[in-house]
Amino acid sequence: MVISKEPYLAYYRMKLSHLLGENPTVDEILIHKPEWYKQNNVEILLGTQALSINPVNNSIKLDSGQTLQYSSLLLAMGSHAFVPPVKGTDLKGVFSIRTLDDVKKLYLYSHDKEKGVIIGGGVLGLEAAWVLY
Numbered sequence: 001m002v003i004s005k006e007p008y009l010a011y012y013r014m015k016l017s018h019l020l021g022e023n024p025t026v027d028e029i030l031i032h033k034p035e036w037y038k039q040n041n042v043e044i045l046l047g048t049q050a051l052s053i054n055p056v057n058n059s060i061k062l063d064s065g066q067t068l069q070y071s072s073l074l075l076a077m078g079s080h081a082f083v084p085p086v087k088g089t090d091l092k093g094v095f096s097i098r099t100l101d102d103v104k105k106l107y108l109y110s111h112d113k114e115k116g117v118i119i120g121g122g123v124l125g126l127e128a129a130w131v132l133y
């Protein structure tokens with residue numbers, strides 16, 4: 001069983017940089033189509049967050065209120081964008097890019113705008129500047 005907070009099946013996150021400035025669908029970047037999961041007997045819980053783990057009785061609690069038992073548990077929860085603790089990062093029009101929904105939100109906000117600023121000149125910042133230009 002795979003539990004994911006995001007509402008989508010696993011997708012190629014790396015491709016998000018190339019989709020900036022677009023309003024992509026997940027179908028364009030899926031790692032496996034839904035049939036693959038059925039064929040391989042993988043049950044999926046999407047849009048579901050694991051809130052806590054109880055290693056004493058091998059259970060996890062989900063935000064749906066459900067509690068699941070496990071025999072083996074793999075934590076693969078990725079990361080999140082570091083947003084520096086400066087004023088204004090919570091304002092409308094300030095984005096960080098980690099998920100497909102982030103790309104969609106950026107598109108909806110920016111597609112009719114002409115100027116943007118990218119903070120962070122690493123590989124992802126440069127890719128973003130290139131694509132948005």
Ligand SMILES: Cc1cc2nc3c(=O)[nH]c(=O)nc-3n(C[C@H](O)[C@H](O)[C@H](O)COP(=O)(O)OP(=O)(O)OC[C@H]3O[C@@H](n4cnc5c(N)ncnc54)[C@H](O)[C@@H]3O)c2cc1C
Binds near residue numbers: 013015049050079
């Ligand atoms: C725009 C962009 C471009 C990138 N380009 C490259 C590249 O070119 N080359 C490269 O090597 N790497 C790149 N990366 C980094 C790469 O995408 C990550 O290293 C990789 O996705 C990490 O995989 P992961 O499975 O560890 O975590 P993730 O892909 O982050 O997956 C973790 C999943 O767990 C979910 N989750 C977290 N907590 C919970 C919870 N409590 N309950 C349920 N679900 C939860 C998250 O919502 C997420 O869906 C890029 C990343 C981004 C954002």
